[in-house]
Amino acid sequence: xxxxxxxxxxxxxxxxxxxxxxxAYKEEFLQQWNHYNSIRQIFKIHPDEQAAHFRELxxxxxxxxxxxxxxxxxxxxxxxxxxxxxxxxxxxxxRKSLVQNLVMxxxxxxxxxxxxxxxxxxxxxxxxxxxxxxxxxxxxxxxxRTANMRSKxxxxxxxxxxxxxxxxxxxxEGEVLGDKGKLRATNGPTTDRSAHDGEEAMWAVILAKExxxxxxxxxxxxxxxxxxxxxxxxxxxxxxxxxxxxGSDEExxxxxxxxxxxxxxxxxxxxxxxxxxxRSGQKKLQKALNAAKKKRRNKTVPSANFPALELLNDPQxxxxxxxxxxxxxxxxxxxxxxxxxxxxxxxxxxxxxxxxLGFYTYIVKYLAHRQLRxxxxxxxxxxxxxxxxxxxxxxxxxxxxxxxxxxxxxxxEVIAAGLNSIREVCRRQPWSMExxxxxxxxxYRKSRDKAVTAAARGLLQLFREVNPAMLKRRxxxxxxxxxxxxxxxxxxxxxNADAAVDIEGLxxxxxxxxxxRDEEGVVLADGDDDAAWEGWDVESDSSDDDSDEGWHDxxxxxxxxxxxxxxxxxxxxxxxxxxxxxxxxxxxTKILTPADFALLNDLRIQEATKxxxxxxxxxxxxxxxxxxxxxxxxxGGEQEHAFVSENDILGPRKKAxxxxxxxxxxxxxxxxxxxxxxxxKGKVKKEVASSSTNREKARNKPIMMILSSGAxxxxxxxxxxxxQQRLRKHIDHAKKMRR
Numbered sequence: 001x002x003x004x005x006x007x008x009x010x011x012x013x014x015x016x017x018x019x020x021x022x023x024a025y026k027e028e029f030l031q032q033w034n035h036y037n038s039i040r041q042i043f044k045i046h047p048d049e050q051a052a053h054f055r056e057l058x059x060x061x062x063x064x065x066x067x068x069x070x071x072x073x074x075x076x077x078x079x080x081x082x083x084x085x086x087x088x089x090x091x092x093x094x095r096k097s098l099v100q101n102l103v104m105x106x107x108x109x110x111x112x113x114x115x116x117x118x119x120x121x122x123x124x125x126x127x128x129x130x131x132x133x134x135x136x137x138x139x140x141x142x143x144x145r146t147a148n149m150r151s152k153x154x155x156x157x158x159x160x161x162x163x164x165x166x167x168x169x170x171x172x173e174g175e176v177l178g179d180k181g182k183l184r185a186t187n188g189p190t191t192d193r194s195a196h197d198g199e200e201a202m203w204a205v206i207l208a209k210e211x212x213x214x215x216x217x218x219x220x221x222x223x224x225x226x227x228x229x230x231x232x233x234x235x236x237x238x239x240x241x242x243x244x245x246x247g248s249d250e251e252x253x254x255x256x257x258x259x260x261x262x263x264x265x266x267x268x269x270x271x272x273x274x275x276x277x278x279r280s281g282q283k284k285l286q287k288a289l290n291a292a293k294k295k296r297r298n299k300t301v302p303s304a305n306f307p308a309l310e311l312l313n314d315p316q317x318x319x320x321x322x323x324x325x326x327x328x329x330x331x332x333x334x335x336x337x338x339x340x341x342x343x344x345x346x347x348x349x350x351x352x353x354x355x356x357l358g359f360y361t362y363i364v365k366y367l368a369h370r371q372l373r374x375x376x377x378x379x380x381x382x383x384x385x386x387x388x389x390x391x392x393x394x395x396x397x398x399x400x401x402x403x404x405x406x407x408x409x410x411x412x413e414v415i416a417a418g419l420n421s422i423r424e425v426c427r428r429q430p431w432s433m434e435x436x437x438x439x440x441x442x443x444y445r446k447s448r449d450k451a452v453t454a455a456a457r458g459l460l461q462l463f464r465e466v467n468p469a470m471l472k473r474r475x476x477x478x479x480x481x482x483x484x485x486x487x488x489x490x491x492x493x494x495x496n497a498d499a500a501v502d503i504e505g506l507x508x509x510x511x512x513x514x515x516x517r518d519e520e521g522v523v524l525a526d527g528d529d530d531a532a533w534e535g536w537d538v539e540s541d542s543s544d545d546d547s548d549e550g551w552h553d554x555x556x557x558x559x560x561x562x563x564x565x566x567x568x569x570x571x572x573x574x575x576x577x578x579x580x581x582x583x584x585x586x587x588x589t590k591i592l593t594p595a596d597f598a599l600l601n602d603l604r605i606q607e608a609t610k611x612x613x614x615x616x617x618x619x620x621x622x623x624x625x626x627x628x629x630x631x632x633x634x635x636g637g638e639q640e641h642a643f644v645s646e647n648d649i650l651g652p653r654k655k656a657x658x659x660x661x662x663x664x665x666x667x668x669x670x671x672x673x674x675x676x677x678x679x680x681k682g683k684v685k686k687e688v689a690s691s692s693t694n695r696e697k698a699r700n701k702p703i704m705m706i707l708s709s710g711a712x713x714x715x716x717x718x719x720x721x722x723x724q725q726r727l728r729k730h731i732d733h734a735k736k737m738r739r
Contacts, residue, residue: 011060022067029068036061040078047089055097062101066108076102076111080119087126096132099123103139113143114159121163125199140207145216161221167204168225174233176325178332198234205229205240212244212308223311227318230344231325235337242340245347247305265292266660306351315352319345323356330362339376346384350428353386357393360384367400369414375646378417382424382644385432391493394432398422402437412449416651419444419455423462424644430466431493438463438470451651461622466490479619506584508603509596513586601631 014032018025036057043054058079065072083090083098090098099120106116120136127133144160147153208225211217229241272285312318322345326338333341342363349356366377385394405418419441426433438459445456463470467490468480476484491497586592608624658666698706706712718726 011056015060015063018064018067022064026068029064030071032057032060033071040082044082044086047086047091047094051091051094055094058098058101062104065105065110069110072110076105076115079105080115083119084122087123092129092132095127096129096135099132099136106143113147113156116143117160117163121167121203124203137207141210141214144211145214148216157217157219158221161217161225164204164208164225165228168201168229168232168237171198171201171232171234171237172228176233176329176332177235178329179235179334179337180332198232198237201229201232201234201237202240205237205244209240209244218307220311220313223308224313226308227312230318231321235333239337239340242344245305245308245344246340265289309347309351312348312352315348316354319348319352319354319356322348323359323362327358327362335372339373339380342377342380343383346380346382349384350386353388355389355393356384357390360393360397364397364400367397368404369410369418375417375649378421378649379644379646382421382428382649385425385428387429388494389429389432391429391431394425394429395434398425398432399434399437401425402441406441406444412447412452413650413653415444415447416449416451416455417649419452419459420649420651423455423459424648426459426466427462430463430490433463433470435470439472442471442475451653455651502583503587503600505600505604505607506586507582508607509600510584510586512599512603601627605631 011032014025014028018029022029036054039050039054039057042049043051061072061075065075079098079102083095083102087095102111102116102119105111106113117140120140124133124136124140127136144156147156205226208217208222212222226241226244229237230245232238232241268285268288272281275281309315322341326333326341326345330338345356345359348354349359360381363377363381366374367381368374371377381397401418401422405421406415422433422441442456442460444452445460447453447456460471460475464477464480468476468484469489471480473481590596605624605627608620608627611620612624
């Protein structure tokens with residue numbers, strides 16, 4: 001009897017004994033289990049009574065649940081139902097304790113990940129505690145990452161993605177209020193429901209974005225969840241989803257990212273100067289400075305999320321729905337939100353070469369030089385144009401740009417922005433330009449402003465390359481005139497170029513490999529190709545079973561195989577005096593790896609550099625610049641289409657005034673490799689080093705020491721006669737010095 005009373009009063013001791021010998025202490029456990037059931041019934045009616053004792057019992061049973069699986073089979077479902085049904089009436093400590101014990105049961109494999117997540121997902125948007133919200137979010141992400149660590153857990157992923165879809169879909173039927181309808185939303189009858197749906201969808205987007213960023217989910221279903229959230233009636237959810245596709249690191253107020261705030265280095269150093277100097281304080285300061293330096297070094301520049309754009313399902317429908325929402329709720333959305341939607345719509349149109357012709361009619365009303373954030377709007381316009389966009393839809397837009405931005409009544413920066421915008425539009429669709437308008441725009445190359453001149457020359461150079469026939473004879477240039485004389489014409493709208501016969505510069509790679517064989521005796525074996533594929537992310541997009549079976553043997557009986565005689569024709573052509581460029585046969589004898597293409601690009605850059613050094617002219621310089629730009633884009637993983645920055649629109653501008661950090665960085669850079677600043681008098685300039693004189697030392701004495709010196713007191717007590725003698729002596733000395 002005494003033993004039972006002792007174990008009942010000391011649950012941690014009973015927990016320790018049960019883990020050592022579950023069979024011997026089963027009766028004591030059943031006693032506590034019955035006690036838990038009775039208190040649970042009371043707790044449902046009066047949550048405030050015996051809350052602390054109820055938490056202790058729940059923690060005890062969670063610890064020993066693996067020892068008695070049959071008796072505690074209903075325990076996880078009881079905790080889950082208690083959380084979901086009575087969450088609003090539970091105390092904060094009780095909520096946190098129940099969630100932690102539920103996570104403990106998952107760690108002990110008492111419940112599955114799906115059962116845990118089905119309970120945590122509904123709680124996440126309802127909780128108001130930042131600590132509990134952060135704990136739930138970390139638990140969800142860790143559980144999914146652990147399940148997909150060795151191999152993809154498709155069952156769990158599909159179940160979680162279905163839950164996230166449901167969290168987003170439950171709020172899609174609401175009314176779109178927009179940024180300007182926040183005040184009306186707070187007074188409406190459906191405020192709680194809409195707010196709950198918004199929070200629920202917001203957390204679905206946050207979790208999907210985090211799993212994508214960590215590389216756990218990289219499939220099309222993750223993109224579909226966030227794409228669906230782009231049409232959610234709550235603008236906060238829309239904004240978070242749009243930022244995912246744009247690749248911008250927009251901070252979300254409710255995301256509770258536990259990232260450190262920006263460290264104020266100047267404030268730390270100032271605090272160190274005024275506080276007491278201690279060794280521990282110096283260590284703390286150095287630790288904070290190192291952390292700030294590491295954070296600045298690891299900070300990445302945001303770039304467009306092109307993989308997500310490529311995985312969109314039915315991008316044409318997605319773009320049309322975006323335009324419909326933008327056009328329908330134009331007066332409800334703020335300007336910043338409308339620009340976000342414009343940027344996403346333009347990226348999708350440029351990436352997939354879509355035609356949403358109503359967008360150009362919509363954007364015309366925002367093309368004014370007094371419009372707020374007009375550079376971002378011009379960027380969205382340029383990104384939406386591609387070679388399949390009908391010129392008839394773009395020509396009015398180009399004319400509007402010229403009328404609003406390019407005329408003598410505006411500043412030089414406005415003219416430069418207008419010319420650069422027209423150039424970016426015409427780069428993607430040259431047939432949208434009119435010949436008379438082009439002549440007027442090119443005349444601005446005679447302007448005195450550097451930015452305007454550069455923009456006009458860029459437009460002139462563009463049409464020298466794409467369609468020189470639209471230029472006057474004296475403006476075409478030598479190379480363009482020669483191309484026109486030879487009969488070359490630009491392809492009309494809707495026509496594609498002929499199929500490529502050879503890879504440009506492939507002969508350079510063939511000569512380079514042959515040179516290696518001749519000089520070093522290198523023999524390229526079959527294993528070299530396998531090694532060249534290392535470090536390159538190459539995955540097969542085919543889902544067929546025959547895709548991994550390797551090469552297939554083709555029978556020679558009954559198959560009509562035509563062998564091209566292009567090599568013979570090329571040899572005949574090279575023997576003629578008017579021979580075309582050499583066609584390399586390397587691609588027919590070797591499978592080119594990504595490493596080969598990288599080497600090919602380097603060889604082309606080296607060849608273009610030699611041509612420029614030998615006086616190749618402006619055409620060679622432009623070709624070299626294009627090759628270097630393509631190399632940077634390949635290294636950065638960016639795609640060629642539709643990424644335009646506001647700097648491309650604004651063009652070169654005067655250098656802005658540097659801030660404090662930039663000025664200090666410039667000062668420190670100028671001090672590199674130089675001795676410490678000090679005066680060159682005394683021992684520095686003398687051949688033999690010596691100390692300073694007494695007169696130099698007297699200059700640095702404190703004022704109170706000088707006032708009490710004999711020389712100063714003697715001057716104060718000097719008589720009139722002594723002052724006259726000192727003045728006469730000074731005058732005589734000055735006369736002698738002038739002689």
